Amino acid sequence: MTAAHAQGTCIFCRIVGGEIPAVRVYEDDAVLAFLDIRPIREGHALVMPKQHYEYYEQMPAELAASVMHTGQRLGKAVKKLYGVPRVGFMFTGTDVAHTHAHVVPMVEATDLTSRRYIVEESLTFRPLDAAAPGDLQKTAARLKAALTDY
Template identity: 35%
Template sequence: MASVFTRIMQGEIPGHFVHEDDQCVVIMTIQPMKPGHVLVIPREEIDHWDDLPADLTAHLMAVSKRVTRAIKRAFPCERVGLLIVGLEVPHVHIHLTPLDAMEDLRVLGLDMAPAEKLAAAAEKIRAALA
């Protein structure tokens, strides 16, 4: 069965895309730690990040670096944190989130963001990528 991320990539479930290429996508997460929180997801369904081929890992990191710079422009912050957790969806995904304090870094108990806020945040990051 396809993961929720594959279903988003295939258009079965709506998603707010920031970046797409032949190897990965970057989408807004529906439960952001802070505005500007995105997920970098390989198109290939791989459960554990340590099973990623080296070339795909390098590509995901390069995209993450480029998107991090855009997040910093779109959502001024002290840093952009990078997490690979992977327990909630069995499909590798990298969290990139703006951070100003350690308290900003949390993954449990997050509220669902309204679609219009996700769309606005995605547009800010896409503009910063341009």
């Protein structure tokens, strides 16, 4: 639990409770989706559990599945509505310490890599170096072993 949640100041908890307005696009007993007030693209929405969890990995599996399903449904609607080739769906874990996913209609490949909101026009991105196959195998083995705890 974050200090903000403990003090009743988590902005997303306050949105759930109706203390702060939000333009809601979907709501059920466990999940809320509303439009981002600083959208990357028109139709950019947030999907979150109503119950407070700081990070997505803290959610019970059933709730995480519900958030994912809502995001998928919303993504299909956004794709059709805006005629975009793809829709981004991401949990970032930044800005607000209440787990939430972004559903973003992607007009350009750079919509999720900050190009829409970085000021420096001369900024360029370089592709990351490919990981060595042996390193990938080692990482996979470590992740597989870690997954047995969950």
